[in-house]
Amino acid sequence: MKDVKGLKRVAIAGFGVVGRGLAKALVTKKDVLIKRAGDYRIAAICDSKGGIYSEEGVDVFEAIRIKEKEGRLPEELTVEDIIDRIDILFECTPTNVETGEPGLSHIKLALENGVDVITSNKGPLVVGYKELMKTAKKTGAKLMYEATVGGAMPIIKLVKNELAGNEVLSIKGILNGTCNYILSRMEQEKMPYSQILSEAQELGIAEADPTYDVEGIDAAAKLVILANSLMNSNATFSDVERTGISSITPEAFEIAAMKGYTIRLIAEATRDELRVSPRLVPFNSPLCVYGTLNAALIQTDLAGEVVVMGRGAGSSETASAMLSDFVELSRCGSK
């Protein structure tokens, strides 16, 4: 760490639901975190339209109040402006799986300057995993990204650390909560896709333009991250064979149910292929989860099958994943 006193100066880029949830958790959980990660201070917060900086530490709740009232932070401030005054960047800007921006530029800049990064943004990893890892290796900065896959469901560090020594033979998972909500409601209510989608949109579970979720784009992005980081792949988004859920009918569920199956959007990575598609899942499978839950079945050589489930999204859930990266970074460094 740069600061002579060992105090880590952190910044948050992106101050939407994820960034604000993280900021709150960094304040409210400070006592617990200091014990595991050492002392720290939120020195800066940047969003797309402005920022706020304080050498003594930003007043987080005041920043949230301003952001929620004004729609932006008060100062003209970019990540570039503060990069030489921080030790860790929490990157929480929105995902763009085509360009990776603005996260990609933020992360590159940070790593090039020896600043460690903890990100919840899938885009930069999908677009530039290999390059980012190369930069990190060169400068010794670290890039952590537990929050990009599965929300609060532990998976990346789980496999790297808890299953260290194992070879991962395959990963099969429910990685998109919106699709899982729609499919489990279709199963339970025997109603058509369009109707359940509307319901999900009303509840805020699906976006006004649901393409990103229902066409399997989000799940495919997560699958690329898992394959690259846990199975030593060198995959890009276009390597994923992808089918969405919009053409599934209530009748398909009925026919499946007669044989003891339901239908879920399954993302699967094996040595040979990456695939996101609606698949038959036995009712007694651990992957038959309901609502917005995420689940993953990791097939290994020594441990056999290990299953994890958890909340795939949400403000405090994403914060939980980022805090675990924060502790890991401070404790061990990433490898």
Place this chain on the structure above:
Amino acid sequence: MKDVKGLKRVAIAGFGVVGRGLAKALVTKKDVLIKRAGDYRIAAICDSKGGIYSEEGVDVFEAIRIKEKEGRLPEELTVEDIIDRIDILFECTPTNVETGEPGLSHIKLALENGVDVITSNKGPLVVGYKELMKTAKKTGAKLMYEATVGGAMPIIKLVKNELAGNEVLSIKGILNGTCNYILSRMEQEKMPYSQILSEAQELGIAEADPTYDVEGIDAAAKLVILANSLMNSNATFSDVERTGISSITPEAFEIAAMKGYTIRLIAEATRDELRVSPRLVPFNSPLCVYGTLNAALIQTDLAGEVVVMGRGAGSSETASAMLSDFVELSRCGSK
């Protein structure tokens, strides 16, 4: 590490199924492990009747051959004899939850001598958790024990690290594979306890004297370890309210099934109590697992509910858990 070249000299105490499985994994997985944990050498193996030591590293497969042929290792050698010539002790002797021995003495000796310990033995932790941790703190040696609970199911480091920053509100789990096998077979076959127990004994899933498993002793020991290490408790075995499974009837399963439930032996730790008892579990609960699987539902403040499942026992499964401790120890130290 003591060795000037950074090479870690490890010893294995207890050369039964667990010790032999671990020894094999340390040899066959050496390439992968060296990258994460640094170089190492198995300098000694001790069992209850003998041992084997080699400064250049024991020939593990020869040691296994001798042990399986002779029932013991050739030299007169105890853990005491080799403690000043090793850096890490893998403690794999059988569990005794009353005395903790022989593991307790081995672990004490190691920690007092600054030797890190990785154990699969519940006994010493149930009997002497607080004292052992105190000794470890004093000498700076580390005590790791992922393999004591849940076999290959990640739980201890999962909560400490992957859920770092979270407060654990409760843990509820299936922690004994033998009981779960018996109960799931009773559910599926509608047969009485005694008959399924005999079947399990024939298959080697239950011991000739099944008390330790079916009376919930094993599950209670694991629950004490979870509560002490993950919920900041100071519990002992007698704090667990414990009921076994031997009086459950096929009729109980029938009545439960009519309401959508089955019966499982649930170990539960909350702020207020530690309990192991047969409980009604909804068929669609993640804790409704079958066969010898283990499962745990961890309730947290930030991440909400996180569920893990995995194989609760087995030679390579236990080795998997111990190897993850080995990597963690070498990478980060334990906290």
